[in-house]
Amino acid sequence: MSEQDNHITGNCVCGAVSYQIEGAPLFTAQCCCSDCQKTSGADHVTLSFFNQDQIAIKGDTASYEVTADSGNVMTRHFCPTCGGRLFGTNTGRPGVISVTVGSMNNVDGVKPMVAVYTQGKRPWDVLNEDLVMHEKGAPAKK
Numbered sequence: 001m002s003e004q005d006n007h008i009t010g011n012c013v014c015g016a017v018s019y020q021i022e023g024a025p026l027f028t029a030q031c032c033c034s035d036c037q038k039t040s041g042a043d044h045v046t047l048s049f050f051n052q053d054q055i056a057i058k059g060d061t062a063s064y065e066v067t068a069d070s071g072n073v074m075t076r077h078f079c080p081t082c083g084g085r086l087f088g089t090n091t092g093r094p095g096v097i098s099v100t101v102g103s104m105n106n107v108d109g110v111k112p113m114v115a116v117y118t119q120g121k122r123p124w125d126v127l128n129e130d131l132v133m134h135e136k137g138a139p140a141k142k
């Protein structure tokens with residue numbers, strides 16, 4: 001337990017796309033928005049955000065763009081073979097990439113701090129009370 005030399009690794013279900021990350025996330029959020037629900041099939045998705053130069057990706061993803069309610073273009077990347085959702089970029093956060101925590105093989109240094117789009121939370125979905133809750137997106141910062 002010295003200093004943190006995190007090497008988060010992850011991959012999609014079929015393994016065609018994999019990645020390795022240097023260092024800790026900028027932040028981690030649980031998102032209950034309907035796009036996350038529909039793209040994942042789950043009640044919410046946990047996402048860690050990194051600077052793009054922290055991550056090395058192997059394999060090609062397919063992607064799908066949507067315009068978020070902020071007006072920014074959100075691009076989600078997924079494996080074209082198995083459909084596993086992996087990464088996201090947003091024109092409102094240049095140089096930053098989000099990674100689905102569910103695709104990670106280890107979660108060293110990952111800890112959700114906020115929940116966003118909680119207005120879309122399913123009635124039975126219990127979020128950790130320690131999270132800072134935002135009904136919509138988190139206020140823009142940094």
Ligand SMILES: [Zn+2]
Pocket residue numbers: 012013014015016017079080081082083084
């Ligand atoms: Zn795959």
Ligand SMILES: [Zn+2]
Pocket residue numbers: 031032033034035036037045117
């Ligand atoms: Zn979402």
